[in-house]
Amino acid sequence: MFKIVKREEMAGGTVILNEIEAPLIAQKAKPGQFVILKANETGERIPLTMADTDPQKGTITVIYMIVGKSTALFKTLKVGEGYKDVIGPLGKPTHVEKVGTVVCVGGGTGVAVLHPIARALKEAGNHVIAVIGARNKGLLILEEQMKAASNELHVCTDDGSYGHHGFVTEVLKKMLETKDVKLVVGIGPVPMMKFVSKMTKEFNVKTLVSLNPIMIDGTGMCGGCRVSIGGETKFACVDGPEFDGHLVDYDGLMQRLQAYCDEEKECYGTFCKLNP
Amino acid sequence: MAEEEVKKAKKEAIPRQKMPEQAPEVRRRNFKEVPTGYTPETAMLEAQRCLQCKKPGCVDGCPVQVDIPGFINHIKEGNFTEAARLLWQKNSLPAVCGRVCPQEVQCEGVCIVGKKGQPVAIGNLERFAADYERINGKGELPPKAPPTGKKIAVVGSGPSGLTVAGDLIAKGHEVTVLEAFHKPGGVLVYGIPEFRLPKEIVFSEVAFMERQGVKLECNSVVGRTVTLDELFAQGYDAVYVGVGAGLPTFMNIPGENLIGVLSANEYLTRANLMKAYLFPEYDTPIVKGKNVVVLGAGNVAMDSARTAMRLGADNVKIVYRRSRQEMPARAAEIHHAEEEGIEFFLLTAPTRFLGNEKGRITGMECLKMELGEPDQSGRRRPIPVKGSEFKMDCDLVIVAVGAGANPLLTQSTPELSLNKRGYIIADPETGKTTKKGVWAGGDIVTGSATVILAMGAGRKAADSIHNYLKWGW
Ligand SMILES: Cc1cc2nc3c(=O)[nH]c(=O)nc-3n(C[C@H](O)[C@H](O)[C@H](O)COP(=O)(O)OP(=O)(O)OC[C@H]3O[C@@H](n4cnc5c(N)ncnc54)[C@H](O)[C@@H]3O)c2cc1C
Ligand SMILES: Cc1cc2nc3c(=O)[nH]c(=O)nc-3n(C[C@H](O)[C@H](O)[C@H](O)COP(=O)(O)OP(=O)(O)OC[C@H]3O[C@@H](n4cnc5c(N)ncnc54)[C@H](O)[C@@H]3O)c2cc1C
Ligand code: SF4
Ligand code: FES
Numbered sequence: 001m002f003k004i005v006k007r008e009e010m011a012g013g014t015v016i017l018n019e020i021e022a023p024l025i026a027q028k029a030k031p032g033q034f035v036i037l038k039a040n041e042t043g044e045r046i047p048l049t050m051a052d053t054d055p056q057k058g059t060i061t062v063i064y065m066i067v068g069k070s071t072a073l074f075k076t077l078k079v080g081e082g083y084k085d086v087i088g089p090l091g092k093p094t095h096v097e098k099v100g101t102v103v104c105v106g107g108g109t110g111v112a113v114l115h116p117i118a119r120a121l122k123e124a125g126n127h128v129i130a131v132i133g134a135r136n137k138g139l140l141i142l143e144e145q146m147k148a149a150s151n152e153l154h155v156c157t158d159d160g161s162y163g164h165h166g167f168v169t170e171v172l173k174k175m176l177e178t179k180d181v182k183l184v185v186g187i188g189p190v191p192m193m194k195f196v197s198k199m200t201k202e203f204n205v206k207t208l209v210s211l212n213p214i215m216i217d218g219t220g221m222c223g224g225c226r227v228s229i230g231g232e233t234k235f236a237c238v239d240g241p242e243f244d245g246h247l248v249d250y251d252g253l254m255q256r257l258q259a260y261c262d263e264e265k266e267c268y269g270t271f272c273k274l275n276p
Numbered sequence: 277m278a279e280e281e282v283k284k285a286k287k288e289a290i291p292r293q294k295m296p297e298q299a300p301e302v303r304r305r306n307f308k309e310v311p312t313g314y315t316p317e318t319a320m321l322e323a324q325r326c327l328q329c330k331k332p333g334c335v336d337g338c339p340v341q342v343d344i345p346g347f348i349n350h351i352k353e354g355n356f357t358e359a360a361r362l363l364w365q366k367n368s369l370p371a372v373c374g375r376v377c378p379q380e381v382q383c384e385g386v387c388i389v390g391k392k393g394q395p396v397a398i399g400n401l402e403r404f405a406a407d408y409e410r411i412n413g414k415g416e417l418p419p420k421a422p423p424t425g426k427k428i429a430v431v432g433s434g435p436s437g438l439t440v441a442g443d444l445i446a447k448g449h450e451v452t453v454l455e456a457f458h459k460p461g462g463v464l465v466y467g468i469p470e471f472r473l474p475k476e477i478v479f480s481e482v483a484f485m486e487r488q489g490v491k492l493e494c495n496s497v498v499g500r501t502v503t504l505d506e507l508f509a510q511g512y513d514a515v516y517v518g519v520g521a522g523l524p525t526f527m528n529i530p531g532e533n534l535i536g537v538l539s540a541n542e543y544l545t546r547a548n549l550m551k552a553y554l555f556p557e558y559d560t561p562i563v564k565g566k567n568v569v570v571l572g573a574g575n576v577a578m579d580s581a582r583t584a585m586r587l588g589a590d591n592v593k594i595v596y597r598r599s600r601q602e603m604p605a606r607a608a609e610i611h612h613a614e615e616e617g618i619e620f621f622l623l624t625a626p627t628r629f630l631g632n633e634k635g636r637i638t639g640m641e642c643l644k645m646e647l648g649e650p651d652q653s654g655r656r657r658p659i660p661v662k663g664s665e666f667k668m669d670c671d672l673v674i675v676a677v678g679a680g681a682n683p684l685l686t687q688s689t690p691e692l693s694l695n696k697r698g699y700i701i702a703d704p705e706t707g708k709t710t711k712k713g714v715w716a717g718g719d720i721v722t723g724s725a726t727v728i729l730a731m732g733a734g735r736k737a738a739d740s741i742h743n744y745l746k747w748g749w
Binding site for chain 1: 456457458494495496497500501502522523524526532533535536538539541542545546550551555556557558559560561562563634635682683684
């Protein structure tokens with residue numbers, strides 16, 4: 001068992017943080033990599049990015065939004081309990097180098113994925129401008145941590161309840177217009193990454209996005225996670241999860257994410273009835 | 277008639293004992309094992325059909341030279357435990373091999389009785405002896421040599437890795453098996469379905485090895501969680517790599533990323549390893565097609581087709597670009613599939629997949645083929661027939677046209693030399709690779725082959741590793 005040593009509720013209980021004992025993974029993990037977790041015998045294999053690692057303590061941290069049966073099941077796990085299986089680190093680490101000014105754009109739980117990458121980019125000597133957003137103030141996560149991981153932090157909410165009133169892309173646009181931005185990292189819901197990439201394309205600024213297709217093994221063995229990148233099929237679990245944002249077929253990805261939506265609804269519905 | 281001949285004539289009068297099976301109409305909708313196994317009486321009767329040849333063909337036909345007349349003789353005498361012990365001398369997973377070996381091209385294919393009539397049912401007898409011992413035996417541990425203090429890491433818990441682990445633990449070494457998945461067994465667990473090989477058999481074999489002292493570490497992706505060099509740094513003296521051929525092959529035709537086009541690896545992993553056939557009791561979902569097409573005609577294709585039927589399909593079609601003669605699946609699987617109502621569209625190849633506005637598969641365009649000259653594999657090459665385009669409706673396509681070498685481990689170990697197709701180069705006699713202290717075998721060396729060949733390679737490598745630990749590289 002992989003024991004949970006710390007658990008926090010964020011964004012009004014819609015997002016959960018788990019710090020988990022996994023010494024081997026903690027030692028090897030690099031920013032941008034993910035793990036696959038399985039709660040129990042009957043559980044699904046769920047990929048989550050590592051939001052943090054502590055090699056000394058031998059722990060990894062994941063932050064996930066409750067969207068269906070498996071994440072709802074994860075939410076029920078308490079400190080001292082744990083996951084039956086944790087596999088990783090998987091995927092290619094983010095390529096971190098000094099390029100100058102970098103804008104890191106995060107939406108929703110994407111901020112959790114973005115955080116270690118922003119921190120690494122800053123440590124590598126880049127000027128990191130972070131732009132993070134959420135639907136409203138209550139759903140915003142990791143503001144303090146993002147402040148520490150960046151040189152400048154901009155916060156946006158869709159409803160204007162906090163920070164800039166509007167989408168992250170609006171702030172991004174201003175940055176692209178006024179600064180010599182060398183790299184943009186955009187992580188969040190697929191539509192957000194799509195619009196970020198569309199905008200940076202106009203400014204011809206290199207853009208990295210992190211894709212979240214449905215996965216099973218996470219080792220390149222099933223092809224279920226395939227995404228179309230510049231017309232070529234890639235397996236996100238081994239070739240990614242980060243890709244050149246200008247080459248991604250976002251509409252294809254959005255469709256493939258719906259592959260099991262009927263089954264997922266059924267499964268989640270039953271779980272919610274049993275665990276009100 | 278001489279006495280000998282009378283005996284022979286009597287033997288020939290016993291017909292090959294039929295394997296009792298679930299009826300096709302019943303089994304096509306459940307996941308229980310299809311053949312139910314011989315009773316002791318039928319097994320003893322079948323064993324009498326063996327001529328106990330002085331120069332048995334079957335033993336040469338078996339890739340690991342099981343003493344076939346020997347174990348059959350024990351069954352004939354009712355010494356089932358002895359039969360199982362004899363099997364184990366050459367084959368550490370007889371309950372598996374009795375079920376999945378392509379006996380018709382191995383032992384049974386060269387059985388002397390088979391020259392005139394039907395061969396002795398060697399596979400069925402092997403299965404019987406192994407099952408009998410698993411269920412009724414005392415589970416006594418085999419003798420173990422005194423500890424040598426040497427440590428071996430086995431990467432991959434498929435049939436090849438398990439064989440190495442079993443052999444080396446018996447020789448007194450410390451053995452740890454590292455497996456990427458959360459469950460051990462390799463293809464035996466994630467690929468071959470429950471109705472052909474009950475998982476409980478594989479797990480009981482693994483549990484037996486653990487009782488002998490083999491350590492099992494699941495969730496260890498070698499190349500990611502730990503590298504081969506780190507294993508040596510941790511104090512391992514030798515490493516065996518048996519990671520299988522875990523890379524799906526797609527057709528590279530338009531529409532391949534539509535929802536409802538799955539690799540057989542994905543489909544079978546969902547169904548078997550994740551138990552999606554028990555959804556929603558298990559959480560992993562699976563596409564339940566009504567009109568299912570399976571591309572390919574090997575064991576993997578048959579397993580996919582029969583799984584789809586069991587998940588409630590109205591019809592399942594095997595679409596294959598060559599003819600029946602070239603189908604690579606075991607004869608028994610093709611026969612079982614046909615009995616269960618799987619249709620065969622031979623000499624047919626898809627050219628594109630068609631989808632709807634939601635990105636779901638609705639059909640495919642196909643071409644008819646004819647056979648030309650033999651190609652490199654010796655099989656006649658399929659050539660498209662001009663103007664033969666036609667459309668086939670479907671809502672699920674499972675691509676089972678072969679597998680490749682997964683680069684995850686090999687990319688992280690540059691000293692391992694690979695062939696053009698990415699498989700590890702290893703000495704066929706010893707399994708030694710180009711990296712000192714590292715052996716490899718099974719599908720990651722040969723490409724997709726069979727359980728028994730993977731086990732045979734494991735046995736040779738175990739011997740070579742043992743010698744190395746005593747005498748050096
Ligand atoms: C590499 C990677 C990293 C990720 N990191 C994070 C993270 O740090 N935080 C976070 O909140 N989420 C992350 N996700 C998404 C997360 O895996 C899904 O939200 C989760 O699997 C949903 O499972 P569920 O059963 O709760 O919901 P479901 O009801 O099963 O599904 C809801 C939606 O989630 C997606 N999904 C379902 N199953 C899977 C699966 N096996 N793999 C991937 N997506 C699936 C589908 O689009 C589905 O429509 C990541 C995904 C990937 C591929
Ligand atoms: C659906 C299907 C049906 C088949 N039917 C038959 C049949 O009827 N008869 C027959 O003889 N053969 C059959 N075969 C072929 C047979 O199963 C294989 O030839 C055999 O399993 C190969 O054994 P192996 O030990 O080399 O590899 P595998 O069985 O593939 O096992 C390899 C193991 O290594 C693990 N692994 C991979 N990468 C890593 C890593 N980096 N770190 C740690 N672990 C790793 C994998 O998860 C897996 O568990 C079938 C194959 C399939 C897919
Ligand atoms: S291992 Fe396979 S080939 Fe050998 S005797 Fe058994 S069934 Fe026949
Ligand atoms: S998850 Fe199976 S290949 Fe990526």
